[in-house]
Amino acid sequence: MTAAVAPHLRHELRRRRELVTPEGLSLPLTVASRGSRAGALLLDLGIIFFGFFLLGIFLTVVGVGLFDESPEDAGPAIELVLVLLILLVFLSRYGYFLAFELGPRGATPGKRALGIRVAARPAASGSGGRLTAEAVIARNLMRDVEVFIPFAFLVSGELGSGVMGFAAGVWLLVFMLFPLFNKDNLRAGDLVAGTWVVEAERRKLPAAMSLAPKQRAPAAYPFGEAELSVYGEHELQVLEGVLRHDNADAQRQVMEAICRKIGWQAGHGDERAFLEAFYAALRARLEGDMRFGKRKKDKFS
Amino acid sequence: MALPFFRQTEVLAAPDIEAASLRSDRFRLERETDWKRLESIVVCLEKNRLRRIADEDLLALPVLYRQAASSLAVARETSLDAGTLAYLESLVRRAWFQVYGPRTSLLGWLRRFLGGGWSAAVRALWLEICIALTAMIAGTLAGWLLVARDSDWYYALVPGEFTDSRRPGATREALVESMSGTQDAEGLTVFATYLFSHNTGVTILFFGLGFAFGIPTVLLLVYEMASLGAMLWLFASAGLGWEFAAWLSIHGTTELLAGLLGGAAGIHIGRAMAFPGNRSVLAAAAASGRRAALVMAGAVLMLAVAGLLEGYARQLVADPLSRGAIGGTMLLLWLAYFLFVRDRSRGAGR
Numbered sequence: 163m164t165a166a167v168a169p170h171l172r173h174e175l176r177r178r179r180e181l182v183t184p185e186g187l188s189l190p191l192t193v194a195s196r197g198s199r200a201g202a203l204l205l206d207l208g209i210i211f212f213g214f215f216l217l218g219i220f221l222t223v224v225g226v227g228l229f230d231e232s233p234e235d236a237g238p239a240i241e242l243v244l245v246l247l248i249l250l251v252f253l254s255r256y257g258y259f260l261a262f263e264l265g266p267r268g269a270t271p272g273k274r275a276l277g278i279r280v281a282a283r284p285a286a287s288g289s290g291g292r293l294t295a296e297a298v299i300a301r302n303l304m305r306d307v308e309v310f311i312p313f314a315f316l317v318s319g320e321l322g323s324g325v326m327g328f329a330a331g332v333w334l335l336v337f338m339l340f341p342l343f344n345k346d347n348l349r350a351g352d353l354v355a356g357t358w359v360v361e362a363e364r365r366k367l368p369a370a371m372s373l374a375p376k377q378r379a380p381a382a383y384p385f386g387e388a389e390l391s392v393y394g395e396h397e398l399q400v401l402e403g404v405l406r407h408d409n410a411d412a413q414r415q416v417m418e419a420i421c422r423k424i425g426w427q428a429g430h431g432d433e434r435a436f437l438e439a440f441y442a443a444l445r446a447r448l449e450g451d452m453r454f455g456k457r458k459k460d461k462f463s
Numbered sequence: 464m465a466l467p468f469f470r471q472t473e474v475l476a477a478p479d480i481e482a483a484s485l486r487s488d489r490f491r492l493e494r495e496t497d498w499k500r501l502e503s504i505v506v507c508l509e510k511n512r513l514r515r516i517a518d519e520d521l522l523a524l525p526v527l528y529r530q531a532a533s534s535l536a537v538a539r540e541t542s543l544d545a546g547t548l549a550y551l552e553s554l555v556r557r558a559w560f561q562v563y564g565p566r567t568s569l570l571g572w573l574r575r576f577l578g579g580g581w582s583a584a585v586r587a588l589w590l591e592i593c594i595a596l597t598a599m600i601a602g603t604l605a606g607w608l609l610v611a612r613d614s615d616w617y618y619a620l621v622p623g624e625f626t627d628s629r630r631p632g633a634t635r636e637a638l639v640e641s642m643s644g645t646q647d648a649e650g651l652t653v654f655a656t657y658l659f660s661h662n663t664g665v666t667i668l669f670f671g672l673g674f675a676f677g678i679p680t681v682l683l684l685v686y687e688m689a690s691l692g693a694m695l696w697l698f699a700s701a702g703l704g705w706e707f708a709a710w711l712s713i714h715g716t717t718e719l720l721a722g723l724l725g726g727a728a729g730i731h732i733g734r735a736m737a738f739p740g741n742r743s744v745l746a747a748a749a750a751s752g753r754r755a756a757l758v759m760a761g762a763v764l765m766l767a768v769a770g771l772l773e774g775y776a777r778q779l780v781a782d783p784l785s786r787g788a789i790g791g792t793m794l795l796l797w798l799a800y801f802l803f804v805r806d807r808s809r810g811a812g813r
Contacts, residue, residue, distance in 0.1 A: 187532045189559055190552050244653045252660040256667070266564055267509050281560065286743060292563055295572050297749075300756035306664070307671030337674075350674050354732055355756070356749025362560070365553040367495060368546035370488040399545040406546060442484060445543055449487050452541060
């Protein structure tokens with residue numbers, strides 16, 4: 163399993179989980195990192211604040227002086243605006259996350275931007291379930307205690323005031339730090355709702371690698387047993403990344419490194435052709451071995 | 464593996480499979496049109512554009528999904544193309560989320576919720592409701608007794624916004640005045656909306672605090688009810704006990720019931736985490752959290768009703784008898800709903 167992961171995904175191995183779908187297929191999932199979850203939250207809060215900022219400018223431009231008069235003697239138009247404002251604040255606090263996470267993407271705009279989504283946490287047996295509306299409601303009700311109340315608490319400046327303020331601060335900190343102390347990065351809301359947040363980024367299907375050499379004369383580089391037995395799967399996938407990124411300098415460096423290793427003389431101007439041929443030959447060899455159950459993880463094995 | 468039947472609707476040109484020199488790339492090229500077809504269906508589902516999906520595509524979705532999943536299983540053992548593997552993993556994952564996504568619409572969920580899911584969840588929480596009710600009664604009594612012994616407690620228990628004219632030593636007239644209604648409906652909408660959003664915040668707090676084994680929820684319930692008990696003492700000592708009860712009950716029966724449910728929901732989570740039984744703590748918390756969320760959704764609904772009653776009915780109806788009658792009727796309606804509306808379709812409480 164380890165070897166089948168691209169090198170740039172290596173550091174994510176610790177967050178990898180397996181989920182068994184109802185038809186018995188094992189599905190790989192990656193638990194979202196704490197950083198991306200915090201980033202998504204900040205992004206969402208930013209969107210909400212920015213929305214209110216725009217609304218405030220709009221109201222000022224239109225000339226609605228909300229705070230000029232008390233609501234009792236205000237006109238019906240002002241009253242309507244006030245009602246809408248209160249409802250809007252309420253909805254942005256409780257409804258924004260709820261509505262987006264109930265949608266088919268299971269993610270708020272902030273989560274989508276960071277390529278993560280909410281999903282039902284699988285049972286101990288690993289079998290995954292559906293994400294239900296109740297679960298989304300539960301995790302977002304808890305958000306209030308975890309995010310909005312600590313925030314209001316900090317803003318109100320009660321943090322330093324007395325033993326009670328200190329105790330409340332410590333207590334709220336428990337909620338805020340909760341995701342740091344479990345391996346699935348669950349926050350209290352996830353725990354209560356039976357959900358977790360996983361990576362769900364969209365990937366494009368890249369071009370097939372072995373199609374390219376067709377245009378050139380094949381077998382221009384006669385790689386033999388000795389040359390191909392040097393590297394393993396990890397190096398192959400590094401090479402794949404280099405070829406896909408198509409950076410001339412990197413290709414030159416990699417080519418020189420390979421030539422040093424296999425004892426060839428590195429030529430000039432044919433970096434890409436050489437690397438493509440080497441990649442195809444190495445992959446053909448490693449995949450051939452794979453079919454016989456022989457895997458070579460990297461150059462050390 | 465290849466399904467010629469479904470190939471009929473393909474718009475993508477079939478790739479030149481023979482051009483690939485590697486066996487694993489040929490495997491991939493043979494199947495990638497199906498993968499791309501699955502991806503386009505998944506994209507439509509994710510964007511909630513169900514109408515844009517052709518009928519045959521929708522019928523093919525389960526097959527395409529299983530096909531992609533088995534392609535992934537094969538590719539993991541035969542291919543070293545990291546780009547293709549990453550694409551397949553993300554495709555299968557996205558398809559899984561759509562194939563096994565939530566199956567009801569919001570409207571369907573709401574119908575099931577009101578048609579028995581909510582009341583069933585409330586009935587399942589009977590023990591927690593008893594605990595929360597005890598805490599609320601204890602809080603009211605404590606507030607009453609504390610203020611009766613030393614009226615300075617009043618200022619500690621009752622929030623500042625209520626101590627305007629309603630303070631110990633206030634005249635009977637001032638207290639009567641504070642309970643009077645207004646004649647026109649101007650400004651009441653703002654009041655009702657404000658009350659709703661404020662009360663909902665407090666009730667959600669009851670729920671959220673239940674996470675710490677329910678103890679903060681109980682404490683908060685006691686504290687909130689103590690201020691009610693203190694005010695009750697104030698009005699009762701001025702001989703206005705009945706009027707105050709009527710003034711309170713018009714919305715209070717609904718509001719306090721919602722608070723009771725919120726508190727019970729919080730205690731439910733705390734209890735499940737403290738005593739998970741033979742399930743794991745995580746499983747117990749998740750099961751209780753989902754049930755409690757149903758109860759909470761209902762409590763928010765009740766608070767909207769309470770906000771309207773408090774903002775409008777209480778201000779427009781001044782007669783204690785009619786106020787009491789409205790409050791009592793609401794209480795009976797809620798109780799009848801919780802006790803007698805049965806869940807016809809099983810599984811709503813899951």
